[in-house]
Amino acid sequence: xxxxxxxxxxxxxxxxxxxxxxxxxxxxxxxxxxxxxxxxxxxxxxxxxxxxxxxxxxxxxxxxxxxxxxxxxxxxxxxxxxxxxxxxxxxxxxxxxxxxxxxxxxxxxxxxxxxxxxxxxxxxxxxxxxxxxxxxxxxxxxxxxxxxxxxxxxxxxxxxxxxxxxxxxxxxxxxxxxxxxxxxxxxxxxxxxxxxxxxxxxxxxxxxxxxxxxxxxxxxxxxxxxxxxxxxxxxxxxxxxxxxxxxxxxxxxxxxxxxxxxxxxxxxxxxxxxxxxxxxxxxxxxxxxxxxxxxxxxxxxxxxxxxxxxxxxxxxxxxxxxxxxxxxxxxxxxxxxxxxxxxxxxxxxxxxxxxxxxxxxxxxx
Amino acid sequence: xxxxxxxxxxxxxxxxxxxxxxxxxxxxxxxxxxxxxxxxxxxxxxxxxxxxxxxxxxxxxxxxxxxxxxxxxxxxxxxxxxxxxxxxxxxxxxxxxxxxxxxxxxxxxxxxxxxxxxxxxxxxxxxxxxxxxxxxxxxxxxxxxxxxxxxxxxxxxxxxxxxxxxxxxxxxxxxxxxxxxxxxxxxxxxxxxxxxxxxxxxxxxxxxxxxxxxxxxxxxxxxxxxxxxxxxxxxxxxxxxxxxxxxxxxxxxxxxxxxxxxxxxxxxxxxxxxxxxxxxxxxxxxxxxxxxxxxxxxxxxxxxx
Numbered sequence: 232x233x234x235x236x237x238x239x240x241x242x243x244x245x246x247x248x249x250x251x252x253x254x255x256x257x258x259x260x261x262x263x264x265x266x267x268x269x270x271x272x273x274x275x276x277x278x279x280x281x282x283x284x285x286x287x288x289x290x291x292x293x294x295x296x297x298x299x300x301x302x303x304x305x306x307x308x309x310x311x312x313x314x315x316x317x318x319x320x321x322x323x324x325x326x327x328x329x330x331x332x333x334x335x336x337x338x339x340x341x342x343x344x345x346x347x348x349x350x351x352x353x354x355x356x357x358x359x360x361x362x363x364x365x366x367x368x369x370x371x372x373x374x375x376x377x378x379x380x381x382x383x384x385x386x387x388x389x390x391x392x393x394x395x396x397x398x399x400x401x402x403x404x405x406x407x408x409x410x411x412x413x414x415x416x417x418x419x420x421x422x423x424x425x426x427x428x429x430x431x432x433x434x435x436x437x438x439x440x441x442x443x444x445x446x447x448x449x450x451x452x453x454x455x456x457x458x459x460x461x462x463x464x465x466x467x468x469x470x471x472x473x474x475x476x477x478x479x480x481x482x483x484x485x486x487x488x489x490x491x492x493x494x495x496x497x498x499x500x501x502x503x504x505x506x507x508x509x510x511x512x513x514x515x516x517x518x519x520x521x522x523x524x525x526x527x528x529x530x531x532x533x534x535x536x537x538x539x540x541x542x543x544x545x546x547x548x549x550x551x552x553x554x555x556x557x558x559x560x561x562x563x564x565x566x567x568x569x570x571x572x573x574x575x576x577x578x579x580x581x582x583x584x585x586x587x588x589x590x591x592x593x594x595x596x
Numbered sequence: 597x598x599x600x601x602x603x604x605x606x607x608x609x610x611x612x613x614x615x616x617x618x619x620x621x622x623x624x625x626x627x628x629x630x631x632x633x634x635x636x637x638x639x640x641x642x643x644x645x646x647x648x649x650x651x652x653x654x655x656x657x658x659x660x661x662x663x664x665x666x667x668x669x670x671x672x673x674x675x676x677x678x679x680x681x682x683x684x685x686x687x688x689x690x691x692x693x694x695x696x697x698x699x700x701x702x703x704x705x706x707x708x709x710x711x712x713x714x715x716x717x718x719x720x721x722x723x724x725x726x727x728x729x730x731x732x733x734x735x736x737x738x739x740x741x742x743x744x745x746x747x748x749x750x751x752x753x754x755x756x757x758x759x760x761x762x763x764x765x766x767x768x769x770x771x772x773x774x775x776x777x778x779x780x781x782x783x784x785x786x787x788x789x790x791x792x793x794x795x796x797x798x799x800x801x802x803x804x805x806x807x808x809x810x811x812x813x814x815x816x817x818x819x820x821x822x823x824x825x826x827x828x829x830x831x832x833x834x835x836x837x838x839x840x841x842x843x844x845x846x847x848x849x850x851x852x853x854x855x856x857x858x859x860x861x862x863x864x865x866x867x868x869x870x871x872x873x874x875x876x877x878x879x880x881x882x883x884x885x886x887x888x889x890x891x892x893x894x895x896x897x898x899x900x901x
Contacts, residue, residue, distance in 0.1 A: 301704045347886040354644050357707060358840050359885050361833065362878035369871040489711055496708055544719040547712035554709045555697045 244425045263410055267403040275406055279398075281514045282409045283470045288494035288506035289420055290464030295492070296501040297424065298456035299436030301357040304364030305491050308461040310371060310483035311337040312468025314378050317386045326389040326396070330469055337465020342458030346450075364488060371480040383479030386472040398474055409470055416463060420503055423459075432456050436501075464491075486543070493546060497553050499562030508561040516549070517542055611745050616862045622752035622821070624858020625759035629814035630835030631842065631850035632766060633807040638844045639770065640779040640803035643695070643706040647714035648811060649832015650721075655683045655812030656819040656828070657721050660732045672735050676816055680809045687808025691801040699797070714829060722826040729823035732816070751820040758817060759851065762810065767847045779803055837881040843891025852892065856880065 235248050247253045267275055287309060294300050312333045319329035344363055371378045378384060389396035389408070396404045423429045431452050434442035443449050472478055490513055498509025520542055557564050571578040633648045645651075662668045663675030670678065690713065698705050739750035770776040781789040782796045790796050818828065838857050842849025857877040865873035884891060 295704075301707060303707075347882075354703060354707065354844070355840065355885060355890075357704070358836060359882060362837065362881050362885075365833075365878045366875050366882075369875045373869070373871045492708060492711075540715075540719050540722055543715050547715040547719075550712040551694065551709060551716075554701075554705050554712075555694070558698075558701060558705060 246421055246425065260414060264407070267406055272402055275402055276398075277514060277518065279402070279406045279409050279474060281510050282406075282413045283467055283474055284494060284510035284514055285507045286409075286413050286416060286470065287464050287467035287491055288498065288510050289416060289503065290460050290462070290467060291491050292495050292498075292500075292503065292506045293420070293432070293456055293463065294460035295495050296499075296505070297429070297436060298432045298453060298460075300453060300456070301492075302360040302460070303357045303485075303488055303492065304360035304362070304367075305461070305464050306483040306485065306487040307360075307364040307367035308337045308341055308464040309468030309471060309487065310367060310480070311340055311461075312465030313386070313472030313478065313483070314371065314384070315465070316469035317384050317472050318377050320387045320389075321384075325391070327391055330466065333469040334462045334466040337468065338458045338462025341461025341465075342454050344461075345454040345457030361485075361488075364485065368480055368483070371483075379479065381479060383477055385477050386475070389473060396473075398476055405473070412466065412470065416466070417503065420463075424503070428452075428455065490546075493550055497550065497560050499560030499565075500558075502560075502562040505560050505562040508565075512549075512561070513546075516545065520545060612866075613863070615746050616866060617859060618746065618748055618752060620859035620862045621855060622749075622755040622858070623861070624838075624855035625755045625851075626814055626818050626821075626854070627831070627835045627838045627858050628851040628854025629759050629762065629810060629817065630832055631839035631854050632763065632847060633810045633814070634836060634839040635842075635845060635847055635850045636766065636803055636807040636810065638783075638839075639847075640783050641800050642783050643703065644710070644844070645804075645807065646707055646710040646832070646836075647690075647717060647829075648807065649835060650714040650717040650829035651683065651687065651808055651811035652815040652818065652832065653824065653826060653829040654686070654717050654721055654815070655679060655808070656732065656815030656824050657725050657730075657826075658682055659812065659816050660730060660819065660824070661725065664730075664733050672733070676812075679816070680812045683808040683812040684805040685808075687811075688801050688805035690808075691804035695804065696797060696800070714832075718826045718829055725826070727826055729825045731823050732819035734820045736820070749821070751817070754820070755817045758813060762813060763847055763851050766810075770847065775799065775802065834877050837877045840881055840891055841884045843893040846891070846893035849891060849893035 235242065237243060242248065247256070266278055270278070287305070290308070291302065291305050294302055294305075315336045316326075316329050316333035319332060320326060324332075344360075347359075372380055374380075375382075388400075389405070394404060395401045396408050398405050424432075431442065431447045434445060434447055435449055435452050435456075439449055442452075468483075471482075475482060494509035494513050495506060496509070497512055498507065499505030524541075553560060559566075567583050570582070630648055630652050633651065634645060637643055637645045637648075659676050659679035660667065662670050662678055663672050668675070694709065694713065695706065698709060734751070736750040736754065741748045741750070741753075770780060778789070778794045779799050779802075781792075782794050782799050786796055815824075818824065818831070834857060835854065838853035839850045841853035841856060842851070857880065860876050860880060861873055864876040
């Protein structure tokens with residue numbers, strides 16, 4: 232077991248609690264950067280997809296994991312990001328400009344939505360975001376001149392300083408672009424969480440009443456979290472648009488919102504690495520299912536491809552399993568394993584007992 | 597002459613609006629019934645069951661599987677009653693097997709859990725009955741009344757009447773019976789209710805079963821008006837908007853919200869672009885949420901420490 236002996240307050244707010252962690256992350260980044268030389272195009276495309284999902288997952292994680300607000304409509308912000316980026320590039324803006332603007336538009340939209348939405352709490356907020364999602368989806372169809380309506384829209388090829396970042400022609404470059412964006416956002420996110428703003432998010436999540444008593448402007452904090460969250464999700468949406476290449480409103484269905492929720496819940500609510508673990512799961516499981524399906528077809532002669540909706544079903548079962556047996560998600564399980572290993576043989580079962588809360592209503596009638 | 601023609605046009609418009617109103621009311625009653633299922637569970641455990649729309653779908657399919665002549669072929673009335681009993685069992689079973697395990701966890705755990713459950717139910721119905729639309733055989737299919745130029749379907753009348761009776765019955769259940777009062781106590785303070793002897797768990801299971809039954813009624817009424825396929829559960833989102841407009845936790849509120857949505861929708865579809873009609877329930881909901889965050893029949897006061 233590693234003991235970190237703190238002699239001042241600085242180590243408490245350090246990004247990494249000891250140097251080994253820093254080296255671990257550097258190594259991970261190096262491996263990720265070298266990935267185009269290690270694997271083929273198929274797996275590289277999957278890795279790009281995973282990175283984009285992780286980015287979107289981080290966007291939702293700020294909101295659900297760190298501020299404690301559930302959103303069922305985050306696909307709306309993905310859509311806003313994707314359409315803004317594609318539309319701006321179609322009128323000739325360079326990617327370096329249109330990409331941040333796409334994030335900004337999604338973020339500002341999210342913050343505007345948040346101002347009335349943060350007056351609600353819990354379930355009501357979740358439903359309001361669902362309504363916003365449906366409205367955005369219909370708006371996409373209504374704004375056909377910009378969004379291409381039902382027909383869809385092409386995301387133009389990215390070109391920065393003469394270098395092409397096309398998803399098909401130059402997949403390596405596109406992968407590196409995604410990696411840089413994800414690394415920057417992760418770094419900013421990790422730093423945000425140790426700043427006063429990030430700490431106020433946590434305070435609002437843990438107890439709104441005590442946060443208010445400590446002088447935190449709860450409404451402003453929640454609106455800020457909402458804006459940040461939708462902004463990052465918008466960035467992910469812009470990248471997703473380029474990754475898919477040609478999309479219409481159907482790409483951003485309600486299932487995407489739910490998959491995003493799945494990413495953060497299964498990954499581990501309130502942990503940044505959780506967004507990555509969840510993204511790996513959500514992009515990996517369909518591949519795994521198709522591989523299993525092919526092998527079942529080849530060896531046993533069972534055609535599972537004939538059953539529609541099997542993927543969604545498997546996802547749902549995984550989700551139910553996690554909610555019941557491991558609500559802290561994959562990262563929570565990893566933390567438990569690590570503690571068990573570090574304390575061996577002194578770890579006890581009850582160290583990880585979940586605390587139960589008993590309902591006391593806010594309804595007074 | 598001109599005045600006469602104008603009068604005729606006005607009468608025709610009037611008739612059209614009346615026709616839209618009747619259809620809207622019947623639709624609204626179905627939304628209201630699904631919303632009642634939400635409210636039931638919310639009233640008893642302050643949880644929200646996002647699978648309510650899919651329970652409605654499953655209820656309709658169970659009734660169809662029992663009643664249609666090419667399936668089990670039971671008489672319509674018996675099929676519906678058996679379906680209601682079966683769905684009571686399924687609702688009760690869902691509570692016993694899954695929902696009870698996350699007792700004491702944060703509220704949104706139940707939200708995510710029931711969304712996933714909805715997908716499981718949809719998959720189950722899809723693999724048993726297929727994904728192509730099916731029609732439930734009813735003895736009153738095609739029966740219409742004509743009242744001065746307005747055509748009223750028997751299914752519409754039945755939907756309105758049954759909904760009114762059910763809402764009144766459920767309201768009385770919560771207001772007057774021992775179990776109903778116990779359920780309200782359980783939702784207000786689980787621990788205290790447990791201490792004074794309310795079997796909180798058993799009551800939750802009962803309420804889940806009851807909401808399964810209500811969902812079946814809604815499903816059968818919905819199926820009587822047209823074809824059904826496993827994706828009609830998405831109607832649950834609209835019903836959800838209805839429940840929120842009325843204020844979650846208020847039975848008459850849910851019905852009122854459902855009626856409001858049901859009436860506004862066809863009228864918006866007639867006089868505004870189609871997308872706006874699709875959006876209208878959610879726009880109404882957002883307006884209500886912004887102006888009265890607890891819904892029209894709000895039951896939430898400021899949070900106390």
